[in-house]
Amino acid sequence: MIKQTIAFLGAGSMAEAMISGMVESGNIPAENIIVTNRSNQERLNTINHKYGVRTVLKDELNFAEVDQFILAMKPKDIDAVLADLKDKLTANQVLVSVLAGITTSYMxxxxNEGQQVIRVMPNTSSMLRESATAISPGRFADMDNVLVAKELLKSIGEVFVIEEDKMDVFTGIAGxxxxxxxxxxxxxxxxxxxxGMDRETLREIGAQTLLGAAKMMLERDESPTELRENVTSPNGTTAAGLNALDQAGGGYAISEAIKGAAGRSKELSKELEGLLVGSK
Ligand SMILES: NC(=O)C1=CN([C@@H]2O[C@H](COP(=O)(O)OP(=O)(O)OC[C@H]3O[C@@H](n4cnc5c(N)ncnc54)[C@H](OP(=O)(O)O)[C@@H]3O)[C@@H](O)[C@H]2O)C=CC1
Ligand SMILES: O=C(O)[C@@H]1CCC=N1
Known part of the structure; x- marks a missing residue:
């Protein structure tokens, strides 16, 4: 059971997905989770009623009782948040950021020199405790705090400790x-x-097909290529489907999607620093 007190700065869709998974896991008591935003009291009330966590507007947060702050606002808001937090934090408090593209060195x-920062990248499947989450500690994060953060993230799915220079591509793949x-x-x-099929049946069929393929990849030793070949009979339906997918550039489209997202992640810190042409 996690004994630390966690404060979410941000109460949007990513924060809610994480809160839902954490509370559901039972690994941390709901009263150890505090959720804040700047001004949307109605949103805080909803989160309080749904998950039993404590909620306050950010200016009413009692900083002294918080061990880990989870930064869950949009990247564009990070400068204001860091300026606000800078002199309120003590050396043993940790910032855990879920913000896409914002590097630990940026934060x-x-x-102040030596402040502990950890960068993580969850996804919205946290809600069902099925996130694939990456974690990269900053320069000053101490191991005990990294282990607590990891434990907390394990309550919302699988955790991968990665080098920070892989965080952009991880974001493109899993975030x-x-x-x-x-x-x-x-x-x-x-x-x-x-x-002529109905939407509800199609959703079940599609989702079950995705789930089955995902489980095969997680639980069987075969590579994706071997698994694909096992589905593909010579001159059969799958061969025709894959051929059409290839002709339409399906593989290319998938790698372009990942590269596009990773590229955007790479840009975000630079954009805030005004280092990109055409940015602020
Ligand atoms: N959505 C996703 O799938 C994923 C998102 N992320 C990251 O999560 C972050 C949040 O995304 P998302 O939840 O979609 O965004 P939302 O816009 O839904 O939520 C942002 C929240 O931040 C609050 N906020 C803004 N400034 C502050 C502040 N200074 N202090 C406290 N709260 C503040 C906003 O409320 P108010 O305006 O009332 O302050 C709002 O509750 C992003 O940085 C994104 O990169 C990471 C992985 C996946
Ligand atoms: O779209 C975004 O920027 C965020 C980060 C990863 C998923 N959603």
Whole structure:
């Protein structure tokens, strides 16, 4: 059981997904989680009623009782948050950021020397405790705090400790990844609907097919290539489907999606620093 007190700065969709998974896991008592935002009291009331966590506007937060702050606002708001936190934090308090593209050095440079920072990248499947989450500690994060953060993240899914220079591509694959599968589902539904099937049945069929393939990849020793070949009979339906996918540039589209998201992640800190042409 995690005994530390965690404060979310941000109460949007990513924060809610994490809160839901954490409370559901039972690994941390709901009263050890405090959720804040700047001004949306109604949103805080909803989160309080749904999950039993404590909620306050950010200016009413009692800093002294917090061990780890989870930064869960949009990247564009990070400068204001760091400026506000800088002199309120003590050396043993940790900032755990879920912000896409914001590097640990970006945060460390704007805080007092030695402040502990950890960068993580969850996804919205945290809500069902099925996130694939990456964690990269900053220069000053001490091991005990990294272990607590890791434990906390384990309550919302699988955790991968990675080098920070891999965080952009991880974001392109796993942070943004659920959207690619939802996009795939939208097209599955659209195509099935055009053949007269109903949306609800199509959703179950598509989701069960995705789930089955995901489980095969997690639980069997075969590579994705071997698994694909096992589905593909010579001159059969799958060969025809894969051929059409290749002809339409399916593989290329997938790697472009990952590269596009990773590229955007790489840009975000630079954009805030005004280092990109055409940015602030
Ligand atoms: N959505 C996703 O799938 C994923 C998102 N992320 C990251 O999560 C972060 C949040 O995304 P998302 O939840 O979609 O964003 P939302 O816009 O839904 O939520 C942002 C929240 O931050 C609050 N906020 C803004 N400034 C402050 C502040 N100074 N102190 C406290 N709260 C503040 C806002 O409320 P108010 O305006 O009332 O202050 C709002 O509750 C982003 O940085 C994103 O990169 C990471 C992985 C996946
Ligand atoms: O779209 C975004 O920027 C965030 C980060 C990863 C998923 N959603």
């Amino acid at each position: 460390e440079e704007r805080l 943004s990844g659920p959207a690619y599968f939802y996009y795939l589902m939208e097209h599955i539904e659209e195509t099935g609907r055009a053949e």
